[in-house]
Amino acid sequence: MSAHEEAAIRRQIEKVVEGLRAKDLEALREPYATDVVSFDVEPPLQHVGIGAKLANWARVFEVFETVDYELRDLALTMGGDVAFGHAFGRLSGTMKNGVATVGMWVRVTYGLRKIDGTWRIAHDQVSVPLDILSGTGMVDLEP
Structure with missing residues (x-):
């Protein structure tokens, strides 16, 4: 992956982070x-x-007064006009009822396509590990 293409993809993902923080x-x-x-x-x-x-994002904004989003360890792979990446993400902030929350770390996967010369997120997946015996999501893990 060229440094220019990698920077363009990282910029698109950073736009998600900025948009969340601005609730835009x-x-x-x-x-x-x-x-x-x-x-x-x-x-x-x-x-x-x-x-x-x-x-989906509008529902988040209905619950949160302020939003922060942190993305860690973003790794990218690219080939031609497709790319994928994975990272850890955490949504946190102050809810409309005044309660601050540190949120939970989730696993995030991005699938991107280059459309008309611009990288776009064509697929994303967010997940938490599952304790199979209890059927409960494990939301207290940290990267």
């Missing part, structure tokens, strides 16, 4: 493909299209 749905629209498929931690199993993706 229009800023969040830009880095995603219009036909993005998202496997988020919230039901249903998949959210299809930019409208569904933005609706």
Whole structure:
């Protein structure tokens, strides 16, 4: 992967972080493909299209007064007009009821396509490890 292409991909993912911190749905629209498929931690199993993706973020903004998002250890691989990346992410902030939360670390995977010369997130997946015996998500782990 060329340094220029890697920087362009990292910039698109950084736009997600900036859009979340600003609680700006229009800023969040830009880095995603219009036909993005998202496997988020919230039901249903998949959210299809930019409208569904933005609706997920809108629900976050309804609950949080202030939002912070931290992304750690982003690793990227690219070939031609497709790329993927994985990282750890944590959404935190102050909820509308005044309670501050440090959030939980999740595993994030990005699938990107170069569309009309611009890298767009075409797929993302957010998950937490599962304790198979109890069926409970393990939300207290840290990278």
